Amino acid sequence: MSGSGRHDGHGRLGNALSNLAVAVGCVLFLGGFAWGAVVYKPYTVPTDSMSPTVNAGDRVLAERVDGGDVRRGDVVVFTDSAWGAVPMVKRVVGVGGDKVACCDKDGRLTVNGKAVEEPYLRDGGASSSPASAGRAPASPQDFTADVPEGQLFLLGDERNTSLDSRVHLEDPGQGSVPRSAVQARVDAVAWPMNGMIGRPEAFAALPGGVSSEGPLPLQAGALVAGAVLILGGAAYGPLAARSARRSERPKVSAGAH
Structure with missing residues (x-):
């Protein structure tokens, strides 16, 4: 139970960080795009x-x-x-x-x-x-x-x-x-x-x-950083779930046969 609790706690923290990364990435990406559209x-x-x-x-x-x-x-x-x-x-x-x-x-x-x-x-x-x-x-x-x-x-x-x-x-x-x-x-x-x-x-x-x-390098940087955060945050969920499934597989002892 304690191990499951730790996994659940890590999972909730990971999901929160993943969602935060996606949210910040969206702000940077959309903000950089909107800024560029206004200025250029x-x-x-x-x-x-x-x-x-x-x-x-x-x-x-x-x-x-x-x-x-x-x-x-x-x-x-x-x-x-x-x-x-x-x-x-x-x-x-x-x-x-x-x-x-x-x-x-x-x-x-x-x-x-x-x-x-x-x-x-x-x-x-x-x-x-x-x-x-x-x-x-x-x-x-x-x-x-x-x-x-x-x-x-x-x-x-x-x-x-x-x-x-x-x-x-x-x-x-x-x-x-x-x-x-x-x-x-x-x-x-x-x-x-x-x-x-x-x-x-x-x-x-x-x-x-x-x-x-002009501000173009800053705008391009915001777009790139936003895209990286969005992709990284979105990829965390599937990777974390796959890792969890691997850790939960029962171990087979050598003397089972």
């Missing part, structure tokens, strides 16, 4: 203008942000009537008050006279003389633009084919778009699962620095 919006990128960072057909997760929170180096989703009034994905390389130009003697983009290394370009950008390094310049055509206050200057990472601020240099604002046009900031490529889009170090030294990482 999925987009499908239609062109290769941001290749190789984001390719045509990629499914990205973009954090809903205010245009005032955007920093240089961010990949953003925006809509502007001068660009066709459809959502577009480009990288911010200049903000209000900046002088953006290309290219310097080493083929690099410059912001306020400071050369910017762009490792996210297909060939890694021009970090030394293009002729000696065999690398293409940061833009196939030279340009200069003064970005008005409250505006953003945007380029695609595929500089040979991207239709970006360079195409609109003759427009008011010299190709820039208002911060209010920004709808979201791209944080990750969800499909294929290429992971987070980092903040370029080259822009960190400029005034304002780079934006902070």
Whole structure:
């Protein structure tokens, strides 16, 4: 009887812990999913203008942000009537008050006279003389633009084919778009699962620095932890019952025969 009581006590405790694990797992999983749905919006990128960072057909997760929170180096989703009034994905390389130009003697983009290394370009950008390094310049055509206050200057990472601020240099604002046009900031490529889009170090030294990482890693962690707790808690019951049945089998002595 005492052994049975111990087994019953262990069983009740195990079931309680199992139920608690499932309950906490559900909270984490559903909470992480709901949090992500509120903060992020999925987009499908239609062109290769941001290749190789984001390719045509990629499914990205973009954090809903205010245009005032955007920093240089961010990949953003925006809509502007001068660009066709459809959502577009480009990288911010200049903000209000900046002088953006290309290219310097080493083929690099410059912001306020400071050369910017762009490792996210297909060939890694021009970090030394293009002729000696065999690398293409940061833009196939030279340009200069003064970005008005409250505006953003945007380029695609595929500089040979991207239709970006360079195409609109003759427009008011010299190709820039208002911060209010920004709808979201791209944080990750969800499909294929290429992971987070980092903040370029080259822009960190400029005034304002780079934006902070979004909450996507925390949300993903909550989803994973929730799934593990749910599966672990749900699996405990059958495993505990199987273990109990094994322990209750009568032992046969060697001299029974």
